[in-house]
Amino acid sequence: VKILIVEDETGLRESIEAYFTGSDSICETASDFTSALVKVSLYRYDCIILDLTLPQGNGLEIVRHLKTNRHNDGILIISAKNSLDDKLTGLDLGADDYLTKPFHLSELKSRVMAIVRRKSFNGNDILKFNEIDVDLTAKTVSVNQQPVKFTRKEFSLLLYFIANQGKVVSKSAIAEHLWGDSIDIADNFDFIYSHIKNVRKKLIEAGGNDYIQAAYGMGYKFSEA
Amino acid sequence: MKLLDKYNRVNIAVTVVIMLVTGIIYYYTISHILTGQIDKDLVLEEDEVFSYVNRNHRLPDVYESNHQQIYFTALGDKRIKRRFLDTVYRDAVEKDLEAGRALISTVNVSGKNYRILVTQSKVETEDLIRIIFMITICVIVTLLVILIVLNRVILKSIWKPFYKILNQLKEFSLAAAANITSTPSQIDEFNELDKAVITMAERVKTDYQNLKAFTENASHELMTPISVINSKLDTLVQTGEFSDKQSKLLNDIYGTVTRLTRLNKSMLLLAKIENRLIDDDQEIEIKEVLEECLYQYEEMILQLNIQLNTSFQDKKLRTSKSLLEILLNNLISNAIRHNYQNGKLTLNLTPESLTVSNTGNGIFDFGQVLKRFHKSDRSEGIGLGLTLCKQICDNYGYKLNYRYIDDLHTFTVSF
Numbered sequence: 141v142k143i144l145i146v147e148d149e150t151g152l153r154e155s156i157e158a159y160f161t162g163s164d165s166i167c168e169t170a171s172d173f174t175s176a177l178v179k180v181s182l183y184r185y186d187c188i189i190l191d192l193t194l195p196q197g198n199g200l201e202i203v204r205h206l207k208t209n210r211h212n213d214g215i216l217i218i219s220a221k222n223s224l225d226d227k228l229t230g231l232d233l234g235a236d237d238y239l240t241k242p243f244h245l246s247e248l249k250s251r252v253m254a255i256v257r258r259k260s261f262n263g264n265d266i267l268k269f270n271e272i273d274v275d276l277t278a279k280t281v282s283v284n285q286q287p288v289k290f291t292r293k294e295f296s297l298l299l300y301f302i303a304n305q306g307k308v309v310s311k312s313a314i315a316e317h318l319w320g321d322s323i324d325i326a327d328n329f330d331f332i333y334s335h336i337k338n339v340r341k342k343l344i345e346a347g348g349n350d351y352i353q354a355a356y357g358m359g360y361k362f363s364e365a
Numbered sequence: 366m367k368l369l370d371k372y373n374r375v376n377i378a379v380t381v382v383i384m385l386v387t388g389i390i391y392y393y394t395i396s397h398i399l400t401g402q403i404d405k406d407l408v409l410e411e412d413e414v415f416s417y418v419n420r421n422h423r424l425p426d427v428y429e430s431n432h433q434q435i436y437f438t439a440l441g442d443k444r445i446k447r448r449f450l451d452t453v454y455r456d457a458v459e460k461d462l463e464a465g466r467a468l469i470s471t472v473n474v475s476g477k478n479y480r481i482l483v484t485q486s487k488v489e490t491e492d493l494i495r496i497i498f499m500i501t502i503c504v505i506v507t508l509l510v511i512l513i514v515l516n517r518v519i520l521k522s523i524w525k526p527f528y529k530i531l532n533q534l535k536e537f538s539l540a541a542a543a544n545i546t547s548t549p550s551q552i553d554e555f556n557e558l559d560k561a562v563i564t565m566a567e568r569v570k571t572d573y574q575n576l577k578a579f580t581e582n583a584s585h586e587l588m589t590p591i592s593v594i595n596s597k598l599d600t601l602v603q604t605g606e607f608s609d610k611q612s613k614l615l616n617d618i619y620g621t622v623t624r625l626t627r628l629n630k631s632m633l634l635l636a637k638i639e640n641r642l643i644d645d646d647q648e649i650e651i652k653e654v655l656e657e658c659l660y661q662y663e664e665m666i667l668q669l670n671i672q673l674n675t676s677f678q679d680k681k682l683r684t685s686k687s688l689l690e691i692l693l694n695n696l697i698s699n700a701i702r703h704n705y706q707n708g709k710l711t712l713n714l715t716p717e718s719l720t721v722s723n724t725g726n727g728i729f730d731f732g733q734v735l736k737r738f739h740k741s742d743r744s745e746g747i748g749l750g751l752t753l754c755k756q757i758c759d760n761y762g763y764k765l766n767y768r769y770i771d772d773l774h775t776f777t778v779s780f
Contacts, residue, residue, distance in 0.1 A: 149589055149592075149593060151593035151596070151597065152589075152592055152593050152596050155593070155596035155597055155599065155600045156596065158600050158603075159596075159599065159600060159603070220585060220588040220589055220592070228645075241588050241589065241591075241592040242588060242591045242592030242594075242595040242596075242622075242626055243592065243595070244595065244596075244599055245596050245599035245600065246599065292660075307603055308602045308603055310598070310599065310602060310619055311616075311619070312619045312620070312622075312623045313599070316623075319661050320661065321626075321627070321630070330668070331664035331665075331668070334664075355602070356602075356606075356607040356609075356611075356612035356615075357609070357612045357613070357616065358602055358607070358612050358615050358616050358619070359602065
């Protein structure tokens with residue numbers, strides 16, 4: 141998976157790059173409008189992570205440029221401006237998703253992976269992870285071809301873990317993903333544990349492996365063995 | 366007391382007193398002058414008697430002229446002191462008593478002393494005084510009436526600009542778009558007041574705008590460093606093994622950053638709502654938003670074993686989805702968070718209103734709770750929840766009410 145990170149804030153750009161590099165992803169970065177425009181003109185990416193407020197120009201122009209040239213790159217806008225205008229304009233222009241700063245890297249990864257999946261699977265909406273099959277359209281899960289009943293939150297949790305496989309995902313990030321950011325996250329830490337326990341139990345009972353490990357009391361990690 | 370009434374009262378009291386005093390002085394003066402006049406008549410009569418006696422050496426015949434009587438009485442050797450006195454006058458024709466003035470004097474006729482008593486009726490004088498008095502009273506009353514009416518009319522019209530300015534001040538609101546308009550007047554003081562009020566209102570508004578803009582910009586600017594901290598933390602936890610002590614510290618940092626983020630987002634949101642910058646209005650079925658909201662809290666409701674009663678009727682609103690979510694989220698989350706084990710939560714949606722009532726500990730002061738950053742000792746929130754609710758309701762013209770009845774905290778949003 142080839143990803144372009146367009147972000148002028150060095151600290152954030154480096155963190156995203158570090159989080160995304162590895163496994164099967166290649167990351168490129170651009171820190172200003174001009175270099176980003178050069179890159180999107182020369183190369184194609186599976187997903188472009190795009191900050192809107194850039195030195196020398198507005199990120200929306202890059203979206204416009206990509207769309208006028210009929211490039212099908214996935215676009216995820218990240219912006220500190222939680223302004224609805226920007227969000228709507230961005231999505232109208234053809235961006236795939238919009239994420240407001242600050243965000244957890246795991247949330248960003250899960251959104252990027254969703255875009256990449258949508259772009260590459262072309263209607264075949266089954267996400268495979270070893271013996272686990274996740275049907276993204278029907279929102280069902282099967283292990284070894286045996287359907288397993290998942291609740292809405294458990295389904296969302298499993299998908300989140302698969303997107304962030306091999307990474308430690310913090311409890312704050314999980315809570316925010318499951319309950320949204322309008323809800324006080326600390327209230328929900330206890331419930332994360334019970335949801336994760338349920339997911340593990342269901343996967344193991346259906347004959348799957350135990351992929352979820354607790355990580356130093358801070359969060360959880362989904363990985364092979 | 367109104368300025369007009371106060372002014373009128375003082376004015377009229379002073380006028381009446383002055384008029385009364387002048388009236389009394391007037392009365393005595395006229396009375397004195399007229400009595401002097403009568404006394405002169407009496408002296409004239411006395412002189413006539415003296416000259417008659419001198420000429421004829423006998424008393425004149427007693428006669429009665431109009432309003433004047435004269436009597437002689439023999440005194441022998443005595444003389445009496447000459448004096449004027451107020452007395453009664455017996456009218457021979459009308460046979461009644463009238464106020465009179467008399468002069469007593471002594472005349473010597475051929476060695477014998479006689480007392481002269483000349484009496485004159487004061488009826489005409491008193492009539493004259495009465496007429497003068499009546500006219501004076503009439504003048505006073507007319508003057509008073511005219512004074513009151515004139516004061517009222519003139520003052521009313523003069524004070525009109527003042528009341529207009531006052532009304533504008535009463536209706537002045539920092540958040541409202543309307544400005545105070547100029548009230549021209551012919552009176553310098555009011556013009557000055559008008560100018561001062563307009564300048565003040567503009568200055569206050571500008572300051573308020575600046576402050577709001579500052580809050581919004583500050584919150585915005587804070588988002589970038591917060592997101593860097595957040596992403597660095599996410600990266601840090603990937604780096605490997607942590608001791609229990611380290612992971613406890615990291616957890617605390619995570620928690621704090623999350624709180625900081627929420628606080629900042631709420632402040633930004635509040636600034637935006639106040640500035641009416643959120644305008645994604647659309648037709649929304651409230652029931653759906655409520656159900657989604659309850660879904661978010663299902664774990665907490667289950668854990669506290671809260672008895673949930675819902676009754677939702679169809680109600681569509683044209684409003685911002687994100688704001689409606691925040692409003693309902695806050696109301697429901699408060700109702701759950703301040704609830705106790707095995708408590709109750711009742712949600713009632715009708716086309717007119719939404720009611721959220723719950724059991725809970727303690728009573729609170731609704732007015733206090735609406736203040737920014739107010740929270741109870743036990744609360745883990747950031748203290749902006751109900752402030753946000755109120756602001757959202759204000760923006761859309763809903764009414765947010767709180768009552769505490771039968772151990773139930775009840776919030777009502779009337780659409």
